[in-house]
Amino acid sequence: MISEAQFQKELEIIIANAIREDVGDGDHSSLACIPASATGKAKLLVKDEGIVAGVEFAKMVFRHVDPNLQVEVFINDGTPVKYGDVAFHVSGSSQSILKAERLVLNAMQRMSAIATKTKVFVDLLEGTKTKILDTRKTTPGIRAIEKWAVKIAGGENHRFALYDMIMLKDNHIDFAGGITKAIEKTNAYLKENNLDLKIIVEARNLDEVEEILRNEGVYRILLDNFDFDMTRKAVEMIGDKCLTESSGGIDETTVREFADCGVDFVSSGALTHSIYNLDLSLKAI
DSSP: OOOHHHHHHHHHHHHHHHHHHHHTTOOHHHHHHSOTTOEEEEEEEEOSOEEOOOHHHHHHHHHHHOTTOEEEESSOTTOEEOTTOEEEEEEEEHHHHHHHHHHHHHHHHHHHHHHHHHHHHHHHTTTSSOEEEOOSOOOTTOHHHHHHHHHHTTOBOOOSSTTSSEEEOHHHHHHHTSHHHHHHHHHHHHHHTTOOOOEEEEESSHHHHHHHHTSSOOOEEEEETOOHHHHHHHHHHHTTSSEEEEESSOOTTTHHHHHHTTOSEEEOTHHHHSOOOOOEEEEEO
């Protein structure tokens, strides 16, 4: 994964771009009817059930918009919430609160939905060695907060982007001329460019698992669209030679059985691409 410093930079970029998009040359609704000197207080009201996420991100947004805004947190990220709960109060310039409102709500509603979905998978995997992973199937431009939400709920982040891990999938393998050629070329590329990146290789069947194992330098084997029987056989073949990951249409009804096959990880794009925003509201008090 990327460094913490780089991750924080991604968050700053998200905030700056979102405020640029939403505010433009000014929040004229607020400027028109609220004096610049006016102060107020608002509460983050929960109108749903799930896992709250984005409280710390909201604090970053308020700080970006107006460093003088004060946030009093009552419910921390990763906490189960229900209808009527209040996550925090924000107080200070009324204009500033309104300028930040939509970004805070949009981000927190989506982050909370992702965290809620992730927690379902985490709970289903309890008692196994298997960890739930997210994917790159994220919303363009806000990947950092979506992956942050997965971590808040106890999930694990896969690679952040194309640059922080090697992942040789079916198209890479086919374009490179086969599994062995793809791995050999990748190892040579990493050495030539003095790069220290982990290599994941996708297998579509047990024969491909066997071929991958004949090569050096593979960190994890991705068992794509394997059924339970094939997964168990693959895990036995691989042993402790490298880590294992199951993927391909895995949902709440199948994740535990894949875990029981002995894989180290299960990845699911559904954590970020198939969720419904948690209902939250920012109300003046």
